[in-house]
Amino acid sequence: MINLRNPNLYNNREVSWLQFNTRVLKQAQDESLPLLERLKFLAIYGTNLDEFYMIRVAGLKKLFSAGIIVSGADKLTPLQQLREIRKYLHQEQQVIEHCMSEILKKLEPEGIYVKTYDTVTQNEKHKLNKYFKENIYPVIIPIAVDATHPFPHLNNLSFGLIVKLSDSDDASIERFGIIRVPRVLSRFVELGNGTYIPIGSLVAQHVSELFPGYTLIKYASFRVTRNADIAIEEEEADDFMEILEEGLKLRRKGEMVRLEIGSSSDEEIINFFNRHTNVYKDDIYRFHTFINLSSLWQIVGNKDFAHLLAAPFNPKNLPPFDNNEDIFATLEKEDVLLYHPYESFEPVIRFIQNASKDPNVVSIKMTLYRSGTNSPIVQALMNASESGKQVTVMVELKARFDEENNLIWAKALEKAGAHVIYGIRGFKVHAKATLVTRRKNGKLKQYAHLGTGNYNPSTAKIYTDLSYFTSKDIVTNDLTRFFHFLTGFSKKGKLDELYMAPSQIKPKLLSLIQNEMRKGSEGQIIAKVNSLVDDDIIRALYKASQAGAKIDLIVRGICCLKPGITGVSENIRVISILGKYLEHPRSFYFKNDSTQVYISSADLMPRNLMRRIELLTGIKDEAAKDKIVQILKLQCSDNSLTHELQKDGSYKKIKSDHDKTINNHKLLEDYVNRIAKARKKENASGVVQTASRLFIED
Numbered sequence: 001m002i003n004l005r006n007p008n009l010y011n012n013r014e015v016s017w018l019q020f021n022t023r024v025l026k027q028a029q030d031e032s033l034p035l036l037e038r039l040k041f042l043a044i045y046g047t048n049l050d051e052f053y054m055i056r057v058a059g060l061k062k063l064f065s066a067g068i069i070v071s072g073a074d075k076l077t078p079l080q081q082l083r084e085i086r087k088y089l090h091q092e093q094q095v096i097e098h099c100m101s102e103i104l105k106k107l108e109p110e111g112i113y114v115k116t117y118d119t120v121t122q123n124e125k126h127k128l129n130k131y132f133k134e135n136i137y138p139v140i141i142p143i144a145v146d147a148t149h150p151f152p153h154l155n156n157l158s159f160g161l162i163v164k165l166s167d168s169d170d171a172s173i174e175r176f177g178i179i180r181v182p183r184v185l186s187r188f189v190e191l192g193n194g195t196y197i198p199i200g201s202l203v204a205q206h207v208s209e210l211f212p213g214y215t216l217i218k219y220a221s222f223r224v225t226r227n228a229d230i231a232i233e234e235e236e237a238d239d240f241m242e243i244l245e246e247g248l249k250l251r252r253k254g255e256m257v258r259l260e261i262g263s264s265s266d267e268e269i270i271n272f273f274n275r276h277t278n279v280y281k282d283d284i285y286r287f288h289t290f291i292n293l294s295s296l297w298q299i300v301g302n303k304d305f306a307h308l309l310a311a312p313f314n315p316k317n318l319p320p321f322d323n324n325e326d327i328f329a330t331l332e333k334e335d336v337l338l339y340h341p342y343e344s345f346e347p348v349i350r351f352i353q354n355a356s357k358d359p360n361v362v363s364i365k366m367t368l369y370r371s372g373t374n375s376p377i378v379q380a381l382m383n384a385s386e387s388g389k390q391v392t393v394m395v396e397l398k399a400r401f402d403e404e405n406n407l408i409w410a411k412a413l414e415k416a417g418a419h420v421i422y423g424i425r426g427f428k429v430h431a432k433a434t435l436v437t438r439r440k441n442g443k444l445k446q447y448a449h450l451g452t453g454n455y456n457p458s459t460a461k462i463y464t465d466l467s468y469f470t471s472k473d474i475v476t477n478d479l480t481r482f483f484h485f486l487t488g489f490s491k492k493g494k495l496d497e498l499y500m501a502p503s504q505i506k507p508k509l510l511s512l513i514q515n516e517m518r519k520g521s522e523g524q525i526i527a528k529v530n531s532l533v534d535d536d537i538i539r540a541l542y543k544a545s546q547a548g549a550k551i552d553l554i555v556r557g558i559c560c561l562k563p564g565i566t567g568v569s570e571n572i573r574v575i576s577i578l579g580k581y582l583e584h585p586r587s588f589y590f591k592n593d594s595t596q597v598y599i600s601s602a603d604l605m606p607r608n609l610m611r612r613i614e615l616l617t618g619i620k621d622e623a624a625k626d627k628i629v630q631i632l633k634l635q636c637s638d639n640s641l642t643h644e645l646q647k648d649g650s651y652k653k654i655k656s657d658h659d660k661t662i663n664n665h666k667l668l669e670d671y672v673n674r675i676a677k678a679r680k681k682e683n684a685s686g687v688v689q690t691a692s693r694l695f696i697e698d
Contacts (some may be wrong), residue, residue, distance in 0.1 A: 002546075002567055004539045007075040009568060011560045011649045013533055014056055014081050018088050019651055020557040021048050023578050023643055025092070026653070028099050035110060036308035038103050040300045042096070049089075050157065052685050053258045057085060059229035073535045073560060075551045086282040110318035111194040112299065112310060114290075124191055131189055132206055141180040142210035152178060156226040156258075157294060159187070161200055162261075162269050163207055165214035176272050177211060179203060187295035196299060196652055198290040200262070215230040220265030222273065223291050225258035229635065242569075263288040296297035297522060299582020310580050313669050315344035315461065316676040327354055328438065331471040336525040337624035338467040339631060340453065341581060342672045345460035348467055351433065351449055352377050356384035363390035365483045367431050370454040371409060377455050378409050382416035391418040394427045394486050419597060421486055424613055429486065429504070431601050431615040435479045452585040452599055452618045463584040466599050468617060468624065475617070482615070493645040501614035506536070508616060510592045512598075513540040516549045523549030524591035524634045530584065531558040533605040552636050555645075556583045558605075564647035576651065579641035587628050597625040625672050631668075638664045 026040035027033065063071060070077060085488040104114050117128060125300040143152050154160075167173035171275070181199060185492065188196040193644060200221035205214040236392040259279040261270065263286055270284065300309070316322075320330050321338075327350060330336070353376065356362045364384055371378055385391040397408040414420045423429060437444055453465030470476070478498045485500075494500070499508045516523030516656055532538065532553065538561045551572040553561070563572040577583050586600040595618040601615035619625045640663035643651040656662070 003541050004568070005073070007073065009542070009562055009565065009677040010073040010535075010538070011070055012074045012076050012081060012084065013560055014060070014069055015088065015559055015584055015649070016558045016560060017052065017481075018085065018092075019576075019649075020135075020576065021045055021052070022575060024048065024100065025095065027578055028103070028645075029095075029418070030541040034310055035103060035107050036305055036309045037310045038099075038377075039107075039296055040309065042103070042293055043296040043300055045096070047295070050294060051228075053225045054156065054228035057082070058255065058257045058370060060085075061255070062227075066478070067585075072428055072540070078644075080281075083282075090285070091284070093285060096293070097287065097530060100289050100293075103417070107308075110305065112302075112305060112308075113195045114299075115189070115195060115197060117197060117205050118201075120191075120195070120197070120647045123495070124195070127191060128189060128197060128202055129206075132202055136185060136199070136203065137206070138183065138208070139182055141182070142179065143178040145176050145178060145272075145276070152180065153275075154180070154224045156228055157183070157221045157223065159183070159200075159221070161219050162222055162265070162273055163204075163211070163219045164217040164272075165207070165211055166217050166604055168213050168215050171215075172486060175211075175214065179207070186291055186298055187290075188298050190298075190302075194304070195301075199289070214643055217255070218264065218266070218269065219290055220269050222265075223260040224256055224277070225260075226280075227257055243564075257283060259284045259495060260291040261286055264292060290340035298547050313580075315341045315346075316672050317346060318672065318675055319679065321347040321350075322679060323674075325550070327351055328358070328436075328445075328447055328471075331469050332445075335621035335624055336469040336471065337619070337627050338469075338620070339627070340463070340465045340467060340674065342464075342668045343463050345457055345467075347469075348449060348451070348455070349376050349457060350458075351436070351469070352448075353380040353440070354563060355436040355447075356380040356387070356389070360440065361389060361436055362444070363392070363433045363437045365392040365479075366455070367394040367396070367429055367433050367457055367486075368409065369396045369432065370456050370459070372454075372458045375409070375455075376457065378413065381418060382413060383417040385413070385416045391416075392421070392483060393418050394421045394423075394429050394483075396423055424486065427611060427613050429577060429613040430608065431482075431613055433479060433482065433615060435476060435483060439517065440618070445471065446473075446480070447471045448476050448479050449476075450479075450599070450615065452587070452601060463582045466587060467584045468619065482589050486613070489603060497618070499616040501602055501608065501612055501616075502610045504617045505600065505614055506534070506609040509537060509588075509604075510540050510594055512588070513537070513544050516543035516590055517547045518553070519592045520550065521548035522592065523547065523551060523553045524589075526554075526589040526629075526636065526671065527604075528583075528585060528587045528632060528635070529603050530556050531587070531605050532607055533558055533560050533603075535560075537604050537609075541572060542568050544583065545569045552632075554583070554632070559645055562647050563645055563651065570645075573636075574639075574645035575636070575654075575672055576643045576645065577638060577641045577664070578643070579663070583667055587632060589629055589632055595620060597628050602623075634662070634667065635664050638662050641660045641665065 001614045024045045026039055028038045039247060060078045060082050068078055091268050114477065145151050158180065159176055163173045163177045163179060165177060181203065189199055189200055189202055190196055204219050261284060310658050320336060355364050363379060381391050381393060393413055410420050410422065419643050434449040436447045448470050450468045451465060453463055474497045478495045481495055482500060494503055516525050532555050533587055541551060541561060549571060553574045554577060555574055555578055559574055563574045581582060586602060588598040590596055597619040598616055599619060600614065600616040602608040619628060639654050639656040640661050641652045644654055645651055
């Protein structure tokens with residue numbers, strides 16, 4: 001009997017995440033991609049790593065300080081994990097810098113240059129000096145550091161320069177100072193001809209103006225990262241909004257967990273900085289290129305060079321949402337499943353906007369996790385409330401890094417008269433659901449939208465997600481109970497047709513896996529999630545594999561399961577897809593279940609299954625079910641964007657057969673374009689049937 005709790009059967013969660021970010025980095029190294037597309041992936045890599053250090057590394061440091069010994073099925077201690085992370089990232093830094101240098105060099109023939117101040121022409125220096133005087137000097141902050149001038153507080157992700165100065169009258173007198181560069185200033189100064197100057201390079205040339213009477217000896221750019229996880233003691237919070245606002249202020253003051261510093265730094269500069277900040281030596285990263293990879297978004301976003309990005313795709317409205325028929329009338333005739341961003345997110349917005357204007361609509365209930373800025377959805381909810389409709393909105397104020405934005409929306413909705421719920425004590429509400437109730441023929445009729453992604457029109461253009469519309473009573477009745485649970489009190493919190501975490505989703509998934517296990521070699525599971533961490537789910541999958549069930553897992557990010565282990569997981573295949581779009585849906589196929597197909601807001605992680613309010617929806621509509629299965633099978637056959645997880649925990653890029661290259665992102669774009677084009681030419685019933693039933697060709 002094999003012990004399925006053996007730590008060797010599990011990948012470490014943090015290292016698995018690092019490997020995911022390495023796959024992002026490999027996209028930046030892919031020479032088949034346009035140059036700015038490659039630079040974009042470097043920016044994504046940097047943005048991801050910032051959050052990883054702010055949350056995961058900071059969390060491990062707190063566990064270590066608290067004396068916690070074991071965390072996770074792999075049984076690595078927090079200290080062991082910290083050592084693995086630091087070793088991994090220091091090794092990968094050389095790859096990052098080589099990749100960046102290569103891309104920047106190749107961008108030069110295209111008219112994009114990243115230069116330092118001392119490498120530009122005299123005329124360009126004159127322009128830069130003028131820019132400094134007019135735009136930087138008034139807002140920059142020179143800070144002396146000595147016995148009478150304390151070292152300044154540096155907010156999370158603060159950027160600046162450490163300078164060593166000598167007295168112009170007496171060179172033997174040396175001083176240290178800090179120049180803070182506020183984040184309102186762009187990290188690159190653009191000369192207007194495609195030439196970018198890192199702002200630190202420009203500021204360094206004007207140190208004597210910032211510290212009159214002193215001469216610059218040496219300097220180094222720096223950037224700090226702090227613990228940004230907000231711990232909220234909800235039991236002690238009389239006013240949740242007030243305590244969250246205080247938490248956001250404290251985020252800027254969390255423990256310093258990382259220092260990025262320019263290559264011009266030496267031990268003297270680092271020692272000066274660390275006397276005041278005490279960053280652990282292995283959390284100091286010295287960069288030979290400019291620091292702050294996320295600042296590359298400034299270059300990527302230059303519209304003059306949009307041709308160096310991947311060709312944009314215009315999402316399409318396909319049948320039955322490609323005409324002017326009333327959306328509620330459509331949903332009374334059929335369920336509709338959309339696959340974003342190939343199919344437009346516009347019907348989701350229209351669903352809520354139409355509800356806000358329809359005189360027959362009496363109420364709108366909705367969950368909001370991340371809605372973005374200038375949200376047309378939130379505006380529609382406010383309009384609905386102001387027009388007298390009952391509007392109930394669950395705004396999750398604890399959505400990490402969106403707390404401030406959600407606070408603004410919550411206050412605006414309340415001001416408009418909506419009933420706003422700020423969360424459930426002890427849980428984050430991560431479910432994506434909308435319920436519209438309207439009068440029809442003297443009775444109340446309800447219409448639902450359930451999704452795998454956020455109600456955010458911006459991210460809906462770059463994230464793949466599923467949207468399911470239905471007016472079936474078995475679903476809408478359950479959603480009514482779900483919203484009653486959010487607004488009221490319930491000790492059970494169980495639904496009949498839908499499944500809700502924390503009480504129902506995990507038991508349901510375990511039951512579905514066990515059912516396939518009982519079918520032996522006739523069992524089959526295809527599951528697509530962002531992360532797979534939960535020990536119980538992994539052990540259930542191992543047992544199903546041992547029984548002979550065939551299991552395909554599409555896991556974009558963290559995967560703690562190890563496939564291909566003899567006697568344990570030889571029937572499990574795990575792939576990760578990275579490409580033009582961020583793969584975000586959670587969907588499941590269980591061959592021998594009566595429903596077979598499910599979609600969910602939840603990843604297979606303890607936090608989602610046990611500490612969040614999530615929904616799992618069984619798809620009973622045959623057309624919608626077929627569509628999801630075909631998408632899953634297409635992605636399992638992708639040989640262009642896919643990395644396959646090996647039993648040693650590493651990932652191997654699948655090499656495409658050039659005679660039959662399958663890039664699921666491109667195939668789906670092409671297919672949707674063909675359907676939309678055919679639909680314009682003729683309104684044939686065959687086209688409608690093709691679009692609604694067969695999303696991809698066999």
